[in-house]
Amino acid sequence: MRKTIYLTYLLSVFSLLPSYGGSNEKITVSGEISSVEVHSAAPLIIDTDTEYQKVIGFGGMNTKWQASTLSDNEITTLYGNGEGQLGYNVLRVRISPNGERDWKQIVGTVRKAKSLGATILATPWTPPVGLKNNHSIVQGELADTDGYAAYLKSFVRYMQNNGADIDVLSIQNEPDIDVKYESCQWSPAQIYDFVKKYGAELRAAGVKLMASEHSKFNHDFTDPLLQDEQVAANVDCIGGHIYGGGLVSYDLVAQKGKEYWMTEHYLNKAWKDKVLTSPEALRTENMAFAEELNNCMNLGFNVYIWWYLRRFYSMLGDGDGGSVRSEVTTRGYFLSHFAKYATGRIRVKATLPEGAPSGISATAYKNAEGDISVILVNSSANVMRGLKIALPFKAAKAVKVVTTSGTTPAETVKEMAQSKVKLAGGVDVDAYSVVTLLIKKP
Structure with a gap:
């Protein structure tokens, strides 16, 4: 004893x-x-x-829409393990619907992050307009499933051919939401059918496959995948966001031997129109973020991914909201505690x-x-x-x-x-x- x-x-x-x-x-x-x-x-x-779970890692999203992609120096600060560096190891990037003319813009960022040991998750917000039923980047549904599977494979090959391999491929960001920016709506049945038909060939391209990145991590979108043994074999990672819901344990994921990823969240209500409302509001929100990290670990997540890595409410400042561009924020250091001291370990x-x-x-x-x-x-x-x-x-x-x-x-x-x-x-x-x-x- x-x-x-x-x-x-x-x-x-x-x-x-x-x-x-x-x-x-x-x-x-x-x-x-x-x-x-x-x-x-x-x-x-x-x-x-x-x-409990083995912790895979922590990170955030590249800054494509906000401004320029993350610089090499910023990536080094975020993903390096030297003095003053944060030790993150997961980077999420957007799959543009515009093909190689946009894909080339993230190659350097992905290469740099991978040189520092990062795992890359690639997520599409919308298929190309020619593959959708409304011919728009906003809303609508996927009309050409064969074409979309081919498009995703072409993205993976392009990145591989340019020394910027993708590790995890998601099929859709937030399939449930009604918004006025890049988006595409999917039902649980459509996600199930797509993973069943194309999951194996997408994984054969050399990536892990993720579904379904629901905005509130609604299990109705992923339970059918896990409950069908054939379809479950085609998916590696169950991902989702926790905007207003979804911060719960998900035993079925572990039972099926899949990875449990929280792939997007942010907190920014301490500011109004990019002006800080009060020092206390910022400190309270910072601590809410830290508590959220502990909660996610206690609920069994393997991976935690924040939204934009460079933003006034994020890990590096961008010059707005009282922040200093490229300087590490309190939240950046808070996330570093988990990245450096939980990644690769087993929670006990x-x-x-x-x-x-x-x-x-x-x-x-x-x-x-x-x-x-x-x-x-x-x-x-x-x-x-x-x-x-x-x-x-x-x-x-x-x-x-x-x-x-x-x-x-x-x-x-x-x-x-x-x-x-x-x-x-x-x-x-x-x-x-x-x-x-x-x-x-x-």
Whole structure:
């Protein structure tokens, strides 16, 4: 029997965790509260024998419509693993309906990202107009399925021939929505029929296949694919967005041995007409984003992909909304905690003590050597003092990595500040922060 080392801890009381959701959802701004200390004999328990999903990675979307594609320097900042770089490893790009004249614009970006180890997801917003029943890039439905399958294969071949291989191919972005930009509507039956008929040949082009990137991750669009053994063999990744819904576990995906991808989300209600409404609104939304990352991991997602990587509410500023173009934001650093310290690891059970205050969440991960990373999100105004942890071993050493939210788009109070810690003495978790503990097994 293993000996578990139980330690005591001291926590501060937290304000209620702000609500979070899609870009069209309101996030409540929490006020400051006075710090009240609470004592407990129970620790945060890490159980490495209880395993969940393997984490594939984190990243975001190339910036094609907004402006120019991401530069080499920006890609290096986002996907590099050196000092001051963020360590992301998944890049999403758009498949233009205009063919090679547009495809060539993303070749350099994809090449650079792949040189740094990135996995590339390619998503179409619409088929070419000649393949649709309304002959428009907006709305309508696919009329020529043979032509569309051929078009997708031609895109994959073009990118391969130009040294910019695509790893995962999606068949449609948000097939459910009614909008006035590039789009195409599909029913669950149409997605099922397309994957059944063309899935094998698309995968034979050298890619994994994804469906269906519903805006609210409606399982009605993907359950039929998974429940049919023949069709399930034609799809590798089940993807979707979480705008107003879909942030739930999906056991059927894991049961069928498929990958569970969250492929798009963003939060930008802290601004109105690109003007920040208040410092508190930004900080609250930053923390809602960090909490969303922990939630996605706790719900079993293998991959998390943000919307535009370069935008004033994203990972790099673009010069709008008080941001500085190409500079890393608080959100960029928050995502880096997960990219650097969860990617490639298996999530394990992390149990907060019964009655733990609101405003704190935790996930834990182990690597092949048995080392543990614990990612803590403190969404409150209070420092959590002397947090102790129950481990299945006595740590050889531990390092604390801290990022604290700023109150302007161009400010992060602490970026990825590292320090050695002694776990026996407890660990402080800063207010409005993401804290990662890197725990080395003997």
